[in-house]
Amino acid sequence: MKNLFLMTLWLTFQSLVVVVQKVSFPDACIGTWKDTMYMYKHGTLKDSVQVRLTVAKHTDPNAWAWKTEYLSAQRPAVKDYVLRLKDAAKNLYVTDEGGGLELTDYLVGNKLYSVFETGGFLLTSSYELLGDHLIFEVTSGKKETATHSEVATYATDNLQRVIFEKEK
Incomplete structure (x- = not known):
């Protein structure tokens, strides 16, 4: 009886692992997200703006609509992009900004770079x-x-950061 219970528990856990693994990063992001973006220059807060991100399935099964709205009264802006899976084996995506401009993205775990x-x-x-x-x-x-001929360094002058919460 104890072995049957343990076997059932193990099979249940394994089926949950399979379900979790089938949800891709972009699919886990589907929904509407909103919060404040903070903008820093040389480590000092310079500005902030409300931002809404909407992620939705695209008509292409390997793509997601990725729309960012900057909800500023003075300078509102919309970035309406498409995130496409380019090579699943390499976790390679591209952000299609339109007009032929595509940025390469790499997925590592739950983070897209x-x-x-x-x-x-x-x-x-x-x-x-x-x-x-x-x-x-x-x-x-x-x-x-450059302080060395083989290494180039870049300043990190500016940072834009938002911690989105999903709207219900």
Whole structure:
């Protein structure tokens, strides 16, 4: 009897593990998220804005609508992107910003990373799902004077960060 109970318990646990593993990072993000983005320059808070992120399944089964709305009275903005799975074996995604612009994203565990350069600035972007929060961060900075010929360093001058909560 004890062995039957333990076997049933083990099988139940294994089936729960399979269910959890089938939910992809983007699928776990589906919904509407909202909170305040804080913007820092050289470690000092400079501004903040209410932000709403809406993640939804796309018509393409390997894509998700990824819409960010900056709810500012002075400078409202909308970034309506598509997150696409490019190579599941490599956990490789792309953020399609439209007009042929795609940023490469890598999923490691429950965190999606992107690193790119534009206008002389190196930017890092990440989304991390922690429990019932989705943390979004962007850092940016320019290349600093090299102190060694094999290594280039970049300043982290700016940080934008929001800890989203899912709307119910």
